[in-house]
Amino acid sequence: FFSKPRDFSLPNSSWGPEMMRLYEHYNSQCEAETEGGGKQKGPWRRIPSYNRSLKRKTSFFCVCFSGGVYLSKLIQSKARLFTRSIKEAGAAFEYVLFDNSDAQKCVGILQAGHLLEGPPGFVHGGAIATMIDTVTGAHAAVLSGPVMTANLNINYRSPIPLGSTVLLESSLDKTEGRKTFVSCQVTSSDGATLHTEATALFVSISVRKILD
Numbered sequence: 001f002f003s004k005p006r007d008f009s010l011p012n013s014s015w016g017p018e019m020m021r022l023y024e025h026y027n028s029q030c031e032a033e034t035e036g037g038g039k040q041k042g043p044w045r046r047i048p049s050y051n052r053s054l055k056r057k058t059s060f061f062c063v064c065f066s067g068g069v070y071l072s073k074l075i076q077s078k079a080r081l082f083t084r085s086i087k088e089a090g091a092a093f094e095y096v097l098f099d100n101s102d103a104q105k106c107v108g109i110l111q112a113g114h115l116l117e118g119p120p121g122f123v124h125g126g127a128i129a130t131m132i133d134t135v136t137g138a139h140a141a142v143l144s145g146p147v148m149t150a151n152l153n154i155n156y157r158s159p160i161p162l163g164s165t166v167l168l169e170s171s172l173d174k175t176e177g178r179k180t181f182v183s184c185q186v187t188s189s190d191g192a193t194l195h196t197e198a199t200a201l202f203v204s205i206s207v208r209k210i211l212d
């Protein structure tokens with residue numbers, strides 16, 4: 001029943017204690033206290049959830065060759081960001097991203113819901129890849145503006161139990177012209193278990209070129 005864009009990165013009733021603990025840990029560092037007792041910007045910044053609001057124009061190609069204006073418009077009007085497409089709170093991807101521009105790092109806190117099952121009791125590898133793409137992609141976009149994933153290389157080290165909360169940490173490796181290289185580690189919420197490691201390459205794009 002949401003007619004307006006909503007910020008999905010804020011706590012809801014499905015968030016468990018570990019999700020809340022990590023959220024508070026980073027959120028409390030979004031503001032720092034000055035010597036005079038006032039408030040100033042802290043090292044971390046919460047990234048509000050991205051709500052798709054682009055309207056594409058219907059091209060001549062769409063009208064004539066790919067299902068017509070109706071299908072094209074219908075699909076576009078229903079389009080939603082994949083990771084925010086399941087409405088039941090806690091059922092799939094519950095996550096929040098924080099960015100630290102001085103450290104050139106971005107973290108994602110993920111609580112993996114029951115619809116993300118792969119092997120019985122564990123999170124699907126594609127869902128893990130989706131979240132790595134999301135955290136590294138948002139990080140690259142913060143650093144370099146509009147980008148697309150050109151390469152994503154993942155090593156799955158230990159399975160992620162369904163329902164658990166994990167931390168995804170993205171670090172900038174280097175930028176070279178239009179290319180932004182980042183690395184990502186997925187660990188258990190206490191940092192004791194390394195679940196997944198990845199490297200990713202993002203290439204800067206012209207949004208106008210893609211939409212046209």
Ligand SMILES: CCCCC/C=C\C/C=C\C/C=C\C/C=C\CCCC(=O)SCCNC(=O)CCNC(=O)[C@H](O)C(C)(C)COP(=O)(O)OP(=O)(O)OC[C@H]1O[C@@H](n2cnc3c(N)ncnc32)[C@H](O)[C@@H]1OP(=O)(O)O
Pocket residue numbers: 050133134135137138141145146147148149150151177178179201203204205207210211
């Ligand atoms: C409408 C788009 C809006 C974009 C909005 C952006 C940000 C929005 C903000 C926040 C969003 C928040 C959350 C979003 C959530 C998650 C992010 C999801 C991201 C994705 O899920 S996105 C979908 C999957 N993604 C694709 O669907 C890409 C298909 N692909 C292409 O669209 C082209 O392939 C492209 C554009 C990548 C490059 O094409 P191009 O023509 O612009 O550039 P070109 O080919 O010349 O490459 C330039 C230099 O990159 C090197 N290079 C290229 N590819 C390489 C590779 N694979 N390995 C090693 N090097 C590579 C070349 O070797 C050259 O290097 P050099 O300059 O040194 O010669």
